[in-house]
Amino acid sequence: MVLKLYSASLPGSGQGIVALVLAEKQIPFEHVLVNLDAKEHKTPEYLAKHPFGQVPVIDDDGFILYESRAICRYLAEKYADQGTPLLPKGLKERALVEQAASVEFANFFPAVTKIVRESLAKTRRGLPIDQAAVDEGLTELSAKLDVYEVILGKQKYLAGDEFTVADVFHYAFAPFLADGGMDIMTSKERPNVLRWWNELISRPAWVKLKAEGIKGTVS
The missing domain is CATH 3.40.30.10 (Glutaredoxin)
Structure with missing residues (x-):
């Protein structure tokens, strides 16, 4: 079936x-x-x-x-x-993927969803946007991406040098940022994040x- x-x-x-x-x-x-x-x-x-x-x-x-x-x-x-x-077989390699996935869920996801739900979701429903809430989300996400910049300066992807589910989880809401005219994921201020994100959004699938x-x- x-x-x-x-x-x-x-x-x-x-x-x-x-x-x-x-x-x-x-x-x-x-x-x-x-x-x-x-x-x-x-x-x-x-x-x-x-x-x-x-x-x-x-x-x-x-x-x-x-x-x-x-x-x-x-x-x-x-x-x-x-x-x-998308999932390594080694115990330590798998633990690093779970670590990166936890980072996404606890740090990246709350910030990016705050922005998307307050800006794009309300725009589509014709509701007024609380710009202060959007700015707060952008500030929060910016701080998280500063840490990503350090991590991605040492390896190609979030859990190491291979594309894994930990990277996949970032596609849930982050692509909507560019649709809303926000270039935080591709800022030249964070060249490692820029390189990583461009690789992700360029994957053929x-x-x-x-x-x-x-x-x-x-x-």
């Missing part, structure tokens, strides 16, 4: 990173479109899959899994021997996903 991905079509937030892992790992999947505007994610049928009524969810031959980071790790582990290696949206490879 082919794996099913339940999500909207926009390659952003949690559904975006899951779709990227599916592409990087060359995993065939069926995309089950969830219409968020129609509240399809709040129906009893969908809540049986995801009790919080969110996207994404995968159904892997009857195994239901939600929470995007958990899904990414599961897919990277199950399909370890195909596509792009991401370029294709961003251009086409989330589409299944089988129907």
Whole structure:
């Protein structure tokens, strides 16, 4: 039975990173479109899959899994021997990936989501923006990226010299910053962050996903 991905079509937030892992790992999947505007994610049928009524969810031959980071790790582990290696096999190397993933979740993610939700999300809904909150988020993110600059001055990617799920997790919201005219990820003040981020957004799987949206490879 082919794996099913339940999500909207926009390659952003949690559904975006899951779709990227599916592409990087060359995993065939069926995309089950969830219409968020129609509240399809709040129906009893969908809540049986995801009790919080969110996207994404995968159904892997009857195994239901939600929470995007958990899904990414599961897919990277199950399909370890195909596509792009996203999880190292060595204990210490894996620990460094988990360290970097924790850094993303505890430091990068709160700052970037504060900016995106206050600026772009409100703009799309026609709501007034609290610029002070956006500026606060940018200041917070800037401080985190100063630390990233040091880390990335010693290695190619966040967990070492290989692209891993720890890097993938940054695609959830950070690409939206450029869409909103904010160039903090590509500032020349942080050449190592600039180099790293340009490599990430230039990966063929991401370029294709961003251009086409989330589409299944089988129907």
